[in-house]
Amino acid sequence: MYILSCWIEHPVRSLDRTFTYLSNTEVPRGCRVQVVFGMKTLTGFVDSCIATDETAEEIEQRLNMKLRFIDQAIDPQPLITDELYELAMRMRETTLSTAISCFSAMLPAKVKPGSTKHRIVMERWVSVSENEVSLTPKQLEAYMYVREHGSVLYSELRKKYPNQARSLISLNALNLFEKEKTGSVVISAGTSAKPELSALQQKVIDEITQSDDTVFLLRGVTGSGKTEIYLRLAEKALDEGRQVLILVPEIALTPQMIERVSSRFGATLAIYHSGLSAQEKYEQYRMVMNQEARVVVGTRSAVFLPFDNLGLIVMDEEHDTSYKQDSQPCYHCRDAALFRAQYHHCPLVLASATPTLESYARGLKNVYHLIVMNERINQSMPVVHIVPMKESIRRGESYIISDLLKEKISERLEKKEQIILLLNRRGYHARLKCRSCQEAIRCPHCDLAMSWHRDTGLLKCHTCGHEMKVMKVCPSCGSTAGFTAYGFGTEKLEHEIETLFPKARILRMDADTTSRKNSHERILKSFASKEADILLGTQMIAKGLDFENVTLVGIINGDDGLARTDFRSAETAFDLLMQACGRSGRGEKEGEVVCQVFNPDHYAVRSALNQDYETFFANEMRFRHAGQYPPYTYMIAVTFSDVKEENAMQRALQFMQRMKGNFKTIGVISLLKIHDLCRCRVILKGKDLDEMRKAVREYMESGEFSLKGLRIDVNPMYLD
Numbered sequence: 001m002y003i004l005s006c007w008i009e010h011p012v013r014s015l016d017r018t019f020t021y022l023s024n025t026e027v028p029r030g031c032r033v034q035v036v037f038g039m040k041t042l043t044g045f046v047d048s049c050i051a052t053d054e055t056a057e058e059i060e061q062r063l064n065m066k067l068r069f070i071d072q073a074i075d076p077q078p079l080i081t082d083e084l085y086e087l088a089m090r091m092r093e094t095t096l097s098t099a100i101s102c103f104s105a106m107l108p109a110k111v112k113p114g115s116t117k118h119r120i121v122m123e124r125w126v127s128v129s130e131n132e133v134s135l136t137p138k139q140l141e142a143y144m145y146v147r148e149h150g151s152v153l154y155s156e157l158r159k160k161y162p163n164q165a166r167s168l169i170s171l172n173a174l175n176l177f178e179k180e181k182t183g184s185v186v187i188s189a190g191t192s193a194k195p196e197l198s199a200l201q202q203k204v205i206d207e208i209t210q211s212d213d214t215v216f217l218l219r220g221v222t223g224s225g226k227t228e229i230y231l232r233l234a235e236k237a238l239d240e241g242r243q244v245l246i247l248v249p250e251i252a253l254t255p256q257m258i259e260r261v262s263s264r265f266g267a268t269l270a271i272y273h274s275g276l277s278a279q280e281k282y283e284q285y286r287m288v289m290n291q292e293a294r295v296v297v298g299t300r301s302a303v304f305l306p307f308d309n310l311g312l313i314v315m316d317e318e319h320d321t322s323y324k325q326d327s328q329p330c331y332h333c334r335d336a337a338l339f340r341a342q343y344h345h346c347p348l349v350l351a352s353a354t355p356t357l358e359s360y361a362r363g364l365k366n367v368y369h370l371i372v373m374n375e376r377i378n379q380s381m382p383v384v385h386i387v388p389m390k391e392s393i394r395r396g397e398s399y400i401i402s403d404l405l406k407e408k409i410s411e412r413l414e415k416k417e418q419i420i421l422l423l424n425r426r427g428y429h430a431r432l433k434c435r436s437c438q439e440a441i442r443c444p445h446c447d448l449a450m451s452w453h454r455d456t457g458l459l460k461c462h463t464c465g466h467e468m469k470v471m472k473v474c475p476s477c478g479s480t481a482g483f484t485a486y487g488f489g490t491e492k493l494e495h496e497i498e499t500l501f502p503k504a505r506i507l508r509m510d511a512d513t514t515s516r517k518n519s520h521e522r523i524l525k526s527f528a529s530k531e532a533d534i535l536l537g538t539q540m541i542a543k544g545l546d547f548e549n550v551t552l553v554g555i556i557n558g559d560d561g562l563a564r565t566d567f568r569s570a571e572t573a574f575d576l577l578m579q580a581c582g583r584s585g586r587g588e589k590e591g592e593v594v595c596q597v598f599n600p601d602h603y604a605v606r607s608a609l610n611q612d613y614e615t616f617f618a619n620e621m622r623f624r625h626a627g628q629y630p631p632y633t634y635m636i637a638v639t640f641s642d643v644k645e646e647n648a649m650q651r652a653l654q655f656m657q658r659m660k661g662n663f664k665t666i667g668v669i670s671l672l673k674i675h676d677l678c679r680c681r682v683i684l685k686g687k688d689l690d691e692m693r694k695a696v697r698e699y700m701e702s703g704e705f706s707l708k709g710l711r712i713d714v715n716p717m718y719l720d
């Protein structure tokens with residue numbers, strides 16, 4: 001008999017420990033089992049399995065408790081390898097989450113601990129049997145068809161030989177068997193040629209391959225040829241018989257990256273991102289597990305794929321906030337990547353034109369091996385023009401498109417070159433305010449102003465997605481005077497461009513035009529094949545795109561991000577501007593950028609327009625030091641949410657009283673209501689992250705407090 005200790009899938013956080021069960025068969029660590037827990041049947045994850053000669057009664061007596069047998073083992077083989085098991089335990093510690101939530105985050109939906117809805121999709125196949133059977137000529141033809149192909153989908157055979165397929169099976173000439181479905185994801189092969197490396201690219205590659213360091217921070221300006229470096233390093237790892245993981249921020253930039261990677265590595269490539277269906281993700285996961293896929297391009301969760309021999313991990317745009325998961329466990333992909341690189345003794349290349357301050361500070365202190373590329377492959381940086389909007393509006397110019405931008409757009413249209421326009425806000429009007437009381441219309445579930453969208457004619461909340469008609473009566477004061485529109489988004493920008501340049505062909509790309517599957521890809525393909533002159537959209541068009549015919553980038557409300565109150569707001573505004581400027585003039589033709597801003601003198605704006613990371617870094621580090629923000633300190637944000645504000649507040653106050661140690665507690669702060677939940681937050685801030693973690697864990701494990709609606713974010717990306 002075997003004694004199993006299992007983590008049980010359970011929403012109650014205080015039950016984050018293993019429970020003991022008995023089993024007649026051996027079930028290795030990392031397999032799922034079905035168990036009865038209390039009155040319920042739940043899924044467990046095996047932590048350990050120990051063989052014993054004792055009887056059930058003897059064990060119960062020794063442990064002094066009643067034990068149950070598991071109902072059944074779900075997986076024949078472990079889903080979680082030893083390496084991933086260790087990583088899950090590490091994540092549990094560092095993110096202060098439950099073990100089961102960590103396992104869950106690592107697995108595709110089809111095999112998550114509690115997934116009963118997602119059935120594995122099976123397909124029926126046929127192959128020839130050894131039996132000797134006499135066949136009619138037509139049956140023989142069908143039989144030979146299967147023999148030639150080895151095995152054939154039963155549905156395909158039925159289509160080809162509708163009258164023979166079934167009889168061949170009943171005659172036992174063919175065997176019918178089931179196999180997990182594959183092949184749902186079709187990767188379009190690119191055709192890009194392999195360029196000769198520049199001297200700088202070669203130098204960077206040599207520096208990485210000849211070093212024994214694990215983590216490299218590659219700061220390279222946009223267009224410096226970083227992607228080619230990844231591809232060459234990947235080639236080398238594959239030649240050594242090892243696997244490669246290329247992490248990218250979000251789906252928006254994957255199509256171009258996928259094409260570039262697939263043209264080199266073809267069939268051995270798997271892709272993994274949130275745009276795939278559960279079935280597609282599962283198939284890609286199996287391909288990695290079976291070693292069919294040796295190169296993976298994927299977003300955050302791809303870092304947990306079951307590789308067993310990694311030779312390289314690349315994290316492109318390492319500063320991107322999508323690498324941080326914002327639900328429990330709030331892990332950062334970089335930490336998981338670092339763990340895996342150390343485990344596999346392979347290099348981890350963190351790359352960006354604008355590394356996070358945390359990473360760059362580590363680079364300067366030689367914790368990471370820092371490599372800098374300050375030149376573009378084509379040796380030319382775009383010319384940047386700043387339009388101070390306060391002045392241009394005072395001169396009577398449009399508050400959407402300044403005269404300068406208008407002029408530059410018509411120039412480029414005339415030359416048949418392409419234009420990218422960035423406005424980081426979607427919808428038509430940003431908000432509607434009552435003409436009588438000046439209150440904005442807010443989402444009934446959140447405390448936020450709703451935007452008005454022209455394509456649906458409805459108000460929309462960008463936080464919870466709630467939509468509604470514009471009311472006749474003001475919900476705040478009851479007046480029927482109507483509403484005035486303030487602010488504008490991409491829909492209105494599109495409308496404005498259509499009016500100014502009626503002949504221009506325009507594509508809009510934002511969350512509203514890309515909600516359908518593959519729509520990103522379609523828009524980008526269409527722009528790449530010059531079916532449009534202007535691509536306009538939100539931050540999703542600022543990143544990673546590489547179109548050689550784009551010679552003008554216009555940035556509207558470029559410093560919008562500075563209006564946020566977050567400690568990282570200058571950094572995010574700077575990143576976005578740098579990235580946007582990086583889209584212009586990447587080919588042979590010289591590029592230009594027109595940037596409309598309200599704070600032309602802010603250091604984030606100035607340094608971005610000079611493409612000068614170092615100066616930004618120096619200024620921003622001074623600000624972070626003065627406020628004692630990361631990277632000078634660490635933070636843990638703890639949020640309590642409840643439908644009743646006073647409950648959330650009371651629990652936050654209790655929590656704060658318990659937090660004693662060599663760190664600061666900041667709060668309690670009431671945050672905006674979201675999804676009908678009131679939220680109260682306490683922040684711990686200090687130099688010793690482990691000490692702060694320990695304090696929070698003690699609170700959680702004391703058993704004195706309900707942990708419902710508790711959200712813990714270690715090293716939060718945002719605070720607003």
Ligand code: ADP
Pocket residue numbers: 195196197198201220221222223224225226227228229377546586
């Ligand atoms: P980054 O990722 O640093 O922004 P990319 O890798 O996208 O830069 O390279 C910018 C452009 O330069 C791309 O169009 C790419 O095809 C091209 N490129 C990269 N390396 C070379 C090279 N060695 N020779 C010629 N063109 C190159």
Ligand code: ZN
Pocket residue numbers: 434435436437438439474475476477478479
């Ligand atoms: Zn009103």
Ligand code: ZN
Pocket residue numbers: 443444445446461462463464465466675
């Ligand atoms: Zn809402």
